Amino acid sequence: AGRPKPDSPAQRARACLARHMLNSDAPDHLRLRRLTTAAFTPRRVDALRPRIERLTDGLVAEVSGLLTGGRTADLVDSFAFPLPVLVIGEVLGVPEADRASLREWTYRVGSPADALERGATDQAWAALHAYFTTLIAHKRRSPGDDLFSALVHDASEGGLDDGELLAMAFLLLFAGYETTMNLLASASLLLLTHPAELAAAREGGEARWAAVVEETLRHASPLEGTTWRRTTERVDLGGGAVIPAEESVLVVLAAAGRDPERFPDPDAFRPARHLAGAAADGDAERAAPHLAFGHGPHFCLGSRLARMEAAIALPRLFGALPGLALAAEPERLPYRPGLLVRGPRELPVTHAPRR
Ligand code: HEM
DSSP: OOSOOTTSHHHHHHHHHTTSGGGOOTTHHHHHHHHHHHHSOHHHHHTTHHHHHHHHHHHHHHHHHHHGGGOOEEHIIIIITHHHHHHHHHHHTOOGGGHHHHHHHHHHHHSOGGGSOTTHHHHHHHHHHHHHHHHHHHHHHSOOSSHHHHHHHOOGGGOOOHHHHHHHHHHHHHHHHHHHHHHHHHHHHHHHHOHHHHHHHHHHHHHHHHHHHHHHHHHTOSBOSOSOEEOSSOEEEETTEEEOTTOEEOOOHHHHHTOTTTSSSTTSOOGGGGSTTTTTTTOOOOOOOOSTTOOGGGOOTTHHHHHHHHHHHHHHHHHHOTTEEEOSOGGGOOBOOSSSBOOBSOOEEEEOOOO
């Protein structure tokens, strides 16, 4: 029932979105990927750090304001959702004046159809589509120092045409915000329900916060599964598991993160398993990498940005609000619907300032 009508603005926007690299195979994928990798250099991504710090501090101040006088606020709504959208605004070079609209349209497009008034989702798709079309024309005329401008102006291999750029803007927005939102929300929830781990992170500094981020990615994989794959030939996985040719396959990344052969006591949230030397300390655990960012040719292009964002956001949030506490039963928290993404839909918190 929530599907857009054929030939509605939402349907047209979705058709554009479907042309992106995550939905392409080589050689198209290779060309799109090479151009995007050239724009997402570590230097360009790292240069976003001061801006992400500023955006985080602004939002933390807003959250702090919402919590004054013992009030309750939703950490998803006020922090985990807006931060990644604002950061994608930086990546796409969206002017400050348009950020509030970007946040609102993204919110509407990402909301379940029954959560908004009739037609609101359609209007938001159309608004995003029109906005990105204008943004691309603007970047062609006057490029900024943002990553997206670098993509618009990279003419190697014929560059990207306007349709491909439009699909790219949508892909970056949706690949970048919903995943990171779930990472921030799940990490906050895990820290609020594991006070000893929160205390260890506060005392342990950068390396310990980085371990919290890795452990959240493993334990609460923000993308539950990959996008659909199709076998081009018979695949023998061993142990009697054979996938015939021409079959659709959904790889469940979240299950890989809880593989007991790889991660002893896999359901436990233990950031220390990711600290350097964890395996060497006589601890039988291997600091095995998780699969939260995927694997192979489609490995996440934003992993560096996502890790940096979380490693900035979490210590600042918990540093500024030392008395943050969950205002709901963790077992009763609603989760996002669907098979693709995973994370709490809301995270009510209160703050009791420490004396
Ligand atoms: C915690 C945050 C994130 C997680 C867990 C995540 C996870 C993933 C995964 C699992 C894939 C592969 C999907 C598949 O194989 O079907 C992927 C692809 C991708 N991600 Fe991320 N992602 C995150 C953040 C970001 C950010 C911040 C951006 C960009 C701003 C981004 C951009 C992309 C792009 C462009 C692809 C497609 C790559 C390709 O097809 O070659 N991601 N991501």
